[in-house]
Each structure stands twice: as structure tokens, then as C-alpha cells.
Amino acid sequence: MSKRNTILYLDGVSVSFDGFRAINNLSLVLDKGEMRAIIGPNGAGKTTMMDIVTGKTRPDAGEVYFDGEIDLTKHDEAEIAMMGIGRKFQKPTVFESHTIEENLMLALKGPRSIFPALFHRRSAAEVRQIDDILGITRLGDKRDELAANLSHGQKQWLEIGMLLAQDPKLLLVDEPVAGMTDAETEETARLLKDIARDHSVIVVEHDMHFVRELGVKVTCLHEGSVLSEGSLDFVSADERVVEVYLGR
Amino acid sequence: MITGRFFAAGADRRIAITIFILLAVAFIVPLLNLAVSPTSAFYVPSYVVALTGKYLCYALLALALDLVWGYCGILSLGHGAFFALGGYAMGMYLMRQIGSRGVYGNPLLPDFMVFLNYRELPWFWYGFDHFWFAAIMVLAVPGLLAFIFGWFAFRSRVTGVYLSIITQAMTYALLLAFFRNDMGFGGNNGLTDFKDILGFNVQADATRSALFAASAVTLALAVFVTWAIVGSKYGKLLMAVRDAESRTRFLGWRAENVKLFAFTVSAVMAGIAGALYVPQVGIINPGEFEPSNSIEVVVWAAVGGRGTIVGPIIGALVVNAGKSWFTGVLPEFWLFALGGLFVAVTLFLPKGIVGMWDSWRGNAKALRAASIAEETGIDPDVPAPPKIVRSAARTPGDWSASSPEPQPAE
Ligand SMILES: Nc1ncnc2c1ncn2[C@@H]1O[C@H](COP(=O)(O)OP(=O)(O)OP(=O)(O)O)[C@@H](O)[C@H]1O
Ligand SMILES: [Mg+2]
Numbered sequence: 001m002s003k004r005n006t007i008l009y010l011d012g013v014s015v016s017f018d019g020f021r022a023i024n025n026l027s028l029v030l031d032k033g034e035m036r037a038i039i040g041p042n043g044a045g046k047t048t049m050m051d052i053v054t055g056k057t058r059p060d061a062g063e064v065y066f067d068g069e070i071d072l073t074k075h076d077e078a079e080i081a082m083m084g085i086g087r088k089f090q091k092p093t094v095f096e097s098h099t100i101e102e103n104l105m106l107a108l109k110g111p112r113s114i115f116p117a118l119f120h121r122r123s124a125a126e127v128r129q130i131d132d133i134l135g136i137t138r139l140g141d142k143r144d145e146l147a148a149n150l151s152h153g154q155k156q157w158l159e160i161g162m163l164l165a166q167d168p169k170l171l172l173v174d175e176p177v178a179g180m181t182d183a184e185t186e187e188t189a190r191l192l193k194d195i196a197r198d199h200s201v202i203v204v205e206h207d208m209h210f211v212r213e214l215g216v217k218v219t220c221l222h223e224g225s226v227l228s229e230g231s232l233d234f235v236s237a238d239e240r241v242v243e244v245y246l247g248r
Numbered sequence: 249m250i251t252g253r254f255f256a257a258g259a260d261r262r263i264a265i266t267i268f269i270l271l272a273v274a275f276i277v278p279l280l281n282l283a284v285s286p287t288s289a290f291y292v293p294s295y296v297v298a299l300t301g302k303y304l305c306y307a308l309l310a311l312a313l314d315l316v317w318g319y320c321g322i323l324s325l326g327h328g329a330f331f332a333l334g335g336y337a338m339g340m341y342l343m344r345q346i347g348s349r350g351v352y353g354n355p356l357l358p359d360f361m362v363f364l365n366y367r368e369l370p371w372f373w374y375g376f377d378h379f380w381f382a383a384i385m386v387l388a389v390p391g392l393l394a395f396i397f398g399w400f401a402f403r404s405r406v407t408g409v410y411l412s413i414i415t416q417a418m419t420y421a422l423l424l425a426f427f428r429n430d431m432g433f434g435g436n437n438g439l440t441d442f443k444d445i446l447g448f449n450v451q452a453d454a455t456r457s458a459l460f461a462a463s464a465v466t467l468a469l470a471v472f473v474t475w476a477i478v479g480s481k482y483g484k485l486l487m488a489v490r491d492a493e494s495r496t497r498f499l500g501w502r503a504e505n506v507k508l509f510a511f512t513v514s515a516v517m518a519g520i521a522g523a524l525y526v527p528q529v530g531i532i533n534p535g536e537f538e539p540s541n542s543i544e545v546v547v548w549a550a551v552g553g554r555g556t557i558v559g560p561i562i563g564a565l566v567v568n569a570g571k572s573w574f575t576g577v578l579p580e581f582w583l584f585a586l587g588g589l590f591v592a593v594t595l596f597l598p599k600g601i602v603g604m605w606d607s608w609r610g611n612a613k614a615l616r617a618a619s620i621a622e623e624t625g626i627d628p629d630v631p632a633p634p635k636i637v638r639s640a641a642r643t644p645g646d647w648s649a650s651s652p653e654p655q656p657a658e
Contacts, residue, residue, distance in 0.1 A: 081500035
């Protein structure tokens, strides 16, 4: 397989935790500009896959390339984030003791060293960017609220907003609609489709309705490797997938 | 921007008031000591000046700890070491000011060196006859130690209780080192019998008042600097690292550098506190490295209210005033009282005196902050994702069988 024109390229990746193979010879390729949905039962290794891509977990074997040429296994979290990979955690993780605006301010693309942060002044451009994101994520009226006071769904949105502020090339979004109402779920699908227009995106989700809504290629993981890949209809008709989900 | 915020209402006004009080005290207390007749009701006795001057140094130390513990969650149990190192740097200057007035009358070597048969001054005592050199060392030695220590500790991602333990080990190691006579710092007697500082007699009332004023002004300055740091974008980042370190990493921030900066600044502040302390108490010995000293600092900050700037100062003053009284009445029970106080504060005043005050005042913001602390403290996973419910009926199949494990904080 050629790495050219891929935004993410995983080949033969394995990782074990105390002898347990969480990721097992996983290969996965994402084209530039593509959005991909990843499904799979609990413990399939979806989150671990994101940990590997973002530098949190080092693979025991295999290749992990970003943008066709950058070997991600040689970099740490902060470097990978600065190269343009953003991540939303499975459990929404925002800075609870800060306001929504401060959360976004810390996420905004820009220099990441200490001294500029010490003498930083909020610029008009930054305020405009934050306004935009607040509008997109429907948090406009919550600007000065503490993030801790948001509902679970709103925290998910704030975290997506922080991803937008970061303006990465590739977004890894782990279970974005957990804890959302049906209406919010549809809204999120619309938002992600919007984002996917000029970003590459990987979405992990259990909610099939939501995945159908996204209308993109689906990869089903099971026991750390790819079980099936294709359109949602193809994957959900795949006997092995049905078997995995219906239980052994 | 900074000045605007400085005169703003609320928490920032409290900072302004604190600074104002400290500056006023720096002026008034020396005045009442020096210019008022000892028979007057307004006279402040010299021993009170010396005692409160000492407390102000402790307050500065507590504030330094608050910057890392309150705002970045680094529970340092070794801040006493930075304090003591700053103190030793000042002590070395004061020793060399004694000159030939020592018991042995050696113009170059301090008494303890003559006693221990030193032939010549150890190289690391060079330069300490100059105040400017000692002043630089007061900042540089604790700062450098904190930088090197933090560099390794934060880079290898030592956090939580492990970090606390190694900070404690650091101060203990220094304690043992400074106890040794061949270290060249006076062994277990430490450095004492100081004569003058910048040409003024350290025992004189006027000098003591000046040292008191210097302590108060320095503390005021430290309050301002801490407030400015905490209010900056970097300060927000500091708290973000405290609350969700891995989040900051995935946003591209180097959490280890964020911590390292605060830790180093804090150590320098602690060193300054030690340097102001030594001429006021007239001695520095390895006892200052005692691990229990560092733990006491934690108690001060906790009692006053960590993460509040003003709280640790109040805590240091109140606890030390209590200690002076208590050790007068029931000296052998002080440590029990201190331990009991810490337990009581942790249980009943989790946000310290200042936090309690805020709640009483019905300060909306403080209340909100308190309720967050409660929420996050008790159950971070309250809203269990109901993803299973909705996906249950849909293809492919039913994966609601296994309930989703709450992920550990990533
Ligand atoms: N740091 C770790 N140490 C030990 N085991 C781990 C670690 N991280 C993940 N695992 C294990 O690896 C397996 C895959 O976990 P992972 O979180 O990637 O699953 P997932 O597909 O995201 O599941 P879910 O749908 O529940 O989120 C699980 O069995 C998990 O217990
Ligand atoms: Mg997961």
C-alpha cells in the first residue's frame, strides 16, 4: 500500500498490555479529506487505536504515518497535536474550573510556549474566532459560564469546539454523541459532516443511527483488528460482524 | 490591562487590599517601634517586630507553595529546602561580614572553619563577602535546584503522591548533607553569631525594623507577581494542567514546561523568604531542612485556603501565632495540635479559611466553584452515557449486553 495521499496510515500495528493484545496487527488507511466511522464492541481497541495515533501509547510493532510521511511513533503527544492531530476523548474532558471562553482560548491555534502565554493579550482576531466557534457549537450564551456547569452533551460540544479552535488537519472523535438527546445527536452529525468538508475525520461511535446519519465508509474493529470495512449496509450485513455483536 | 484588573471589584480587590495592608504595615510598625516612646500604649516592642517579621517570611513561603500546590496541584513536601537554601546563602554573606570579629579573630575564615582546621576558604564561599553576589545566589541556588529537580521529575511524568515523596526525599537528603561538618556549612550548628548586614548591626532596633519592612514589602510584591501570573493566560494553563493534564498535552501544550516554570518561580520565592528570615532570627542550621518543616507549610496553606493567594498568607500568620502561643503553654503537644488542625481543616474547611469566608459571604462565584469541587470530587461519571439505549434496536445487532465501562480519565 502506498502512503501517498493518506492522512493516516497504520500498518501491522500491535500493542499489548501485560500480555493482553489490545491491538492486533491492525491496518487502517485514511485518505486526505476522508471521514471514517469506526464501530466495534466494547474493548475492540477503538480508543487504544486513538491513543497510538496521538502518541499516548507506543505500539509494540507496526507503522503509524501521518500525512504520508511523518512517523508518529517517534513523537510525543504535544508534538503530534502541533502537527495537526486533534482529539476528543471518550469521556468529555474540558477544563472544568475555567469558563467556556477560557477553554477555547487555551485551545486556539498559536504558539505553545510559556513566555508568550505569560504576556498574552487577547486580540480582536482571537475574539472573533472564539465567537465563530461559540456560534457553531451553540454555546454563545454560555461564554462566561464555568465549563463544570455544562450538561454532558454541552461538554461534548465544547470539546468539539476546542478541536475546531485547534484547527487540526485530522480529527479523532471518540464517541461524540454519548449522553446526547436524539435532537442533539442529529445536530452533532450535521456539525461533523460540516467539519469533514475541510478536515479529515475519524469518528468512533456505537450509535448506529448516528453512523448512518454520517453516511461515510465504516470500519468495524474487533479484538484489535479490522473485522469488516465498507458501507454501513455492507458492514452490518457481514456475517462476522453480526456474530460479534450478537454474542458468542 | 493589569492595572484595570487590579482595581476591579471582587477577588481582585482583595488582592489590592492585601497589598495595601502589607505596605501600610511595612511603614507603620517600624514607626511605632522606633519613633514612639516605650511607655506609650502605641509602642510596638522590638520582640514583636522580630516575631511578626519572621511570620511574614513564613507567609511568603506559604504563598510560594500555593503557586504550585493551589494552582498546579503539585503537592511539594520539600519547599522548606528552597527556603533553607535561600537562608544559607544569606547566612554565608552574614558570616563573612563578621570578619576578624569572630572568637578566633581570623579575618578570612568563619569561626567554625578555624575550629575544624580549615586552611583556606572553600571555593563555594568565594564572593559571599559581597551582598550583591549573595543576593544573586539567594535566587539562583533554589531556582536552579528546582529547575533541575523539576526537569527530571516532570519530564518523566512523576505526579501525585510519588512526586510528593521525592520532594520530601530531596529535603531529607539535603538535611543529611548539611549536617556533615565536611560540607563546609557549619555542620549541625549551622551559621550564627551574625554581626552586621550591609554595615548595620543586625541586633539594632532600626535594622530589625528595616528587615521587617523589607519582608512586608517583598510579600506585597510577591502577592502582586503571583496574582499577575495566575491571571495571565499562562495562569489559566497552569490550572488547566492541574485539572486535566492530558487534555493540555493533546492541545499541544508541554505540561512539563508549564509545571517547571511555576515550580522554579515558586522555589525562588521560597529562597527569598529564607534569605529575609535568617537575619531576623539570627541563625540558620540544617534543622530548616527537616521534612516536618515542609509539611507545616502545607498545613498553613491548607488552613488559609489553597489556590486563593491571600489564604496561605492568613494561614501562615494564624497557625504560627497559634504555635507561638501553644508552645508557650503546652510545648509537647504542638505537633498533635498541628496534626489535629490539618485533619480538622481537611474535613470541615476543605477550602480553608478564605474559602469558608467566601461561602459565608454568599459569593456566587465561590459557591459555584465549591459545588464544582463537590461534583467532580464525588462522581465524575454521573451522566452515564445512555448510548446503549438508543442503539439497542438498531443494526447490526444488540450491543447493549455489556454495560459500558466508565473510562478512566485519559
Ligand atoms: N492502559 C491500558 N492498560 C491495560 N489495558 C488496557 C489499557 N488501555 C486499554 N486496555 C484494554 O484494551 C482493550 C481495548 O480497550 P479500548 O478502550 O481501546 O476499547 P474500545 O474499543 O474503545 O471500547 P469502548 O467501546 O468500551 O470504549 C480493553 O480490553 C481494555 O481493557
Ligand atoms: Mg473507547
